[in-house]
Amino acid sequence: xxxxxxxxxxxxxxxxxxxxxxxxxxxxxxxxxxxxxxxxxxxxxxxxxxxxxxxxxxxxxxxxxxxxxxxxxxxxxxxxxxxxxxxxxxxxxxxxxxxxxxxxxxxxxxxxxxxxxxxxxxxxxxxxxxxxxxxxxxxxxxxxxxxxxxxxxxxxxxxxxxxxxxxxxxxxxxxxxxxxxxxxxxxxxxxxxxxxxxx
Numbered sequence: 001x002x003x004x005x006x007x008x009x010x011x012x013x014x015x016x017x018x019x020x021x022x023x024x025x026x027x028x029x030x031x032x033x034x035x036x037x038x039x040x041x042x043x044x045x046x047x048x049x050x051x052x053x054x055x056x057x058x059x060x061x062x063x064x065x066x067x068x069x070x071x072x073x074x075x076x077x078x079x080x081x082x083x084x085x086x087x088x089x090x091x092x093x094x095x096x097x098x099x100x101x102x103x104x105x106x107x108x109x110x111x112x113x114x115x116x117x118x119x120x121x122x123x124x125x126x127x128x129x130x131x132x133x134x135x136x137x138x139x140x141x142x143x144x145x146x147x148x149x150x151x152x153x154x155x156x157x158x159x160x161x162x163x164x165x166x167x168x169x170x171x172x173x174x175x176x177x178x179x180x181x182x183x184x185x186x187x188x189x190x191x192x193x194x195x196x197x198x199x
Contacts, residue, residue: 010043010164010171014119017046017073017087018156021080021133022126025054034153035124036061036074042160043168044122046073050080069176084121084138092119093140096133097155101142109143110162122159124152 018039023032036047036057049057053076065072084094093116102109113120123133134142145155160168172179181188 010168013164014117015045016043016120016122016160016163017048018044018122018124019048019050019080019083020124020126021050021129023049023052023054024126025052028126029054029056031151031153032126033057033060035156037064038153038157039160040065040070040072042157043164043171044160045071046075048078048083048121049074049076050078050083053077067177068179069173071174080123084123087119087121090119092121094121094123094138095141095143095159096123096129096139097145097152097159098125098129098134098142099144099147099149100134101144103144103147104159104162105146109141113141113143114163120163122156124156126152 016039018035020032020035022028032049032054036049039047040061047061058074058076061072061074087094093113095113104110123129123139125133132138143159145158177192179190181190
């Protein structure tokens, strides 16, 4: 007998917000921007650049959201402790991505996160994080994407893809001014005008 349950889209699931910790404006602009772009493209709801302000990154992400659609919040300057405290006060859970956590493939950590059916704050570090990040006072889960050195951008992408079960890759973004048309050989981009007149 076929499953009559409707397929859940990423927007039907608990929301995910990514908290970037340890950003160094003189050194990490490119990678932090890529972490935020990855969060947005893979259907996270927002991004918190904790403890520092970097208007250049905010400008880039807001411009991408305006042109490519969807809703994506961007917050900066908030202390990570306040962000975590406020998130938990709203009954959300905190997941820390770290190479030292429970392996997403060999443990049941992801199913335990999803079973709670709560909004998730994902902490992504930029440098060596304080030891307290691993404690239950801060992180409800410490999750590793493999246990080898790797990019935090790659870790976030894999976590979001596993969480949304690949459905985020087919998601369309509302109010987009531009859309890429998948093609075998060409670079095709439709503008708001072109699809309105030639859907």
